[in-house]
Amino acid sequence: MAGRTIVVTSGKGGVGKTTTVANIGTALAKKKHSVVLIDGDIGLRNLDVVMGLENRIVYNLVDIIEGRCRKEQAMIRDRKLGNLCIIPAAQTRDKDSVQPEQMKRLCEELAEEFDYVFIDCPAGIEQGFKNAVAGAQLAIVVTTPEVSAIRDADRVIGLLEASMLRDVHLIVNRLNDRMVKKGDMMSTEDIVALLAIPLLGIVPESEDVVVSTNRGVPLVHDRSSRAGAAFQGIAARLNGEDVPVHNGRELGFRDFFRKLFTGQ
Amino acid sequence: MQKSDHITRMENQEFIPLQIKANREGFVLLPEEAASFQAVFAYLKNRLEHSRDFFRHTKMVLDLRFRVFSIEEIQSIDSLLKESCGAGLVEIKLKEGFSLFTERRERIIVPPPASKDVEGVPLIVRQTCRSGARIVSQSDCLVLGDVNPGAEVIAYGDVVVFGSLRGLAHAGAAGNRHAKIWALSMEPNQLRIADMVAVPPRGSKPVPKRYEVALVRGESIEVVTV
Ligand SMILES: Nc1ncnc2c1ncn2[C@@H]1O[C@H](COP(=O)(O)OP(=O)(O)O)[C@@H](O)[C@H]1O
Ligand SMILES: [Mg+2]
Numbered sequence A: 001m002a003g004r005t006i007v008v009t010s011g012k013g014g015v016g017k018t019t020t021v022a023n024i025g026t027a028l029a030k031k032k033h034s035v036v037l038i039d040g041d042i043g044l045r046n047l048d049v050v051m052g053l054e055n056r057i058v059y060n061l062v063d064i065i066e067g068r069c070r071k072e073q074a075m076i077r078d079r080k081l082g083n084l085c086i087i088p089a090a091q092t093r094d095k096d097s098v099q100p101e102q103m104k105r106l107c108e109e110l111a112e113e114f115d116y117v118f119i120d121c122p123a124g125i126e127q128g129f130k131n132a133v134a135g136a137q138l139a140i141v142v143t144t145p146e147v148s149a150i151r152d153a154d155r156v157i158g159l160l161e162a163s164m165l166r167d168v169h170l171i172v173n174r175l176n177d178r179m180v181k182k183g184d185m186m187s188t189e190d191i192v193a194l195l196a197i198p199l200l201g202i203v204p205e206s207e208d209v210v211v212s213t214n215r216g217v218p219l220v221h222d223r224s225s226r227a228g229a230a231f232q233g234i235a236a237r238l239n240g241e242d243v244p245v246h247n248g249r250e251l252g253f254r255d256f257f258r259k260l261f262t263g264q
Numbered sequence B: 001m002q003k004s005d006h007i008t009r010m011e012n013q014e015f016i017p018l019q020i021k022a023n024r025e026g027f028v029l030l031p032e033e034a035a036s037f038q039a040v041f042a043y044l045k046n047r048l049e050h051s052r053d054f055f056r057h058t059k060m061v062l063d064l065r066f067r068v069f070s071i072e073e074i075q076s077i078d079s080l081l082k083e084s085c086g087a088g089l090v091e092i093k094l095k096e097g098f099s100l101f102t103e104r105r106e107r108i109i110v111p112p113p114a115s116k117d118v119e120g121v122p123l124i125v126r127q128t129c130r131s132g133a134r135i136v137s138q139s140d141c142l143v144l145g146d147v148n149p150g151a152e153v154i155a156y157g158d159v160v161v162f163g164s165l166r167g168l169a170h171a172g173a174a175g176n177r178h179a180k181i182w183a184l185s186m187e188p189n190q191l192r193i194a195d196m197v198a199v200p201p202r203g204s205k206p207v208p209k210r211y212e213v214a215l216v217r218g219e220s221i222e223v224v225t226v
Helices: A018-032 A061-065 A100-113 A125-134 A147-164 A177-182 A189-194 A207-213 A226-238 A254-260 B002-010 B035-048 B072-087
Strands: A005-011 A035-039 A083-089 A116-119 A138-143 A166-177 A197-204 B016-022 B026-031 B058-064 B088-095 B098-100 B124-125 B134-137 B141-143 B150-154 B160-163 B168-171 B183-184 B190-193 B196-198 B212-217 B220-225
Touching: A005 A018, A005 A100, A005 A125, A018 A035, A018 A083, A018 A116, A018 A138, A018 A166, A018 A226, A035 A100, A061 A100, A083 B002, A083 B016, A100 A116, A100 A125, A116 A125, A125 A147, A138 A147, A138 A189, A147 A189, A147 B072, A166 A189, A189 A197, A197 B134, A207 B168, A254 B026, B016 B035, B035 B072, B072 B088, B072 B098, B124 B134, B134 B141, B141 B150, B168 B183, B190 B212, B190 B220, B196 B220
Parallel strands: A005 A116, A005 A138, A035 A083, A035 A116, A138 A166, A166 A197, B026 B058, B058 B088, B124 B141, B134 B150, B141 B160, B150 B168, B160 B183, B168 B190
Antiparallel strands: B016 B026, B088 B098, B098 B134, B183 B212, B190 B196, B212 B220
């Protein structure tokens, strides 16, 4: 059975697409699925850095598409998980070196071999976006609770719908509970009401993310991280497991024990 | 490859589901009344593939006066045009006298109405109007969904939003100050009636889900709860 191809996109840059791809991909690989992550951000690659694999790059996405290598040669295996690999973007080429049809074909081929194919989409709605969404059956739109990010997410959802991609899900990243309570931040409910697509999960604002990015080890390996737990919940839901989106946040291990002992 | 089978079958039967006519600016796509959407789509795809250079970057008008398509179907035609040859729909003729413009335009280009009074069937939009969408009706415009920030709904007559109006609405766009804007919940970026513009006060938190109407009273636009 062919695997699922999933694009992670946002419109606005810096909202957490790459972080999301790295963490959901790793979480699914930990569940013993075979997973490949494609860095679609040609010219600004960084998925390899987040995964801690940048030193191993020999070939890249454009090399595969232009036939300079076989796709297996460009795939870099994860350091911990044998069933997880990434295809890095080309750093020295521009987005126009790839056409949507070529991406579509590559994604189809990869879906024959892997359970999950993730595409990390560049910011914007131009060529790079079109390439990244061309081969996807499902889209995850990431936004932060900021008006500008939400506006771009809305635009992107409209474009996805227009390109016949109907299976679109939302992740709200960098939610700060305290700010929402004070009324300084839009709540998840408001965001979902506006964007009107199903909510896949909420990831809290967390310093863990920065630490994990700098170490090149995805957060889902860290059992104590709340943000890591959030990404695990998202991966489980994507995988069809019945894990509820906790009201406003996911339960980390510490919360779980606190809940166990205090009964709250 | 089922699609191409379909096309050959259609062609064998000499039934052409879509007429493509040249006009001054590009082409007019005119689907047959009896044609299925699949047949129209497959036929168009085939034609575009065979004459890609001929259609490259052209402006297309989709004439749906005889064969009605859903918004989704219109959107898939539009993306087919864009992807295969960089062409795009610039106008969708829905009924005599009103059109929907798909592209963001520098300024509102609406052909003058046939008569002074707004006539005709209202334009009905059955989906959320998202940021970047622009909808123009030469009659009333009914949106069965929300109008999000960054979306624009422009009508010669009234604008009626069965949802939250958070974007821009322009009623009476041809100059009718008696036109009104109705919404279940009024939280707009901006309201325009005829030649008048109103911007909501900054920082005001609207109470969601009431019935409200914006109309001109004297020299200003007022929003009242109905
Ligand atoms: N939940 C979070 N909490 C704190 N920082 C975050 C969070 N998610 C992302 N970041 C930070 O935001 C920055 C942009 O994230 P990234 O995933 O690269 O975004 P994108 O791929 O959308 O451009 C990174 O520095 C990352 O560490
Ligand atoms: Mg990125």
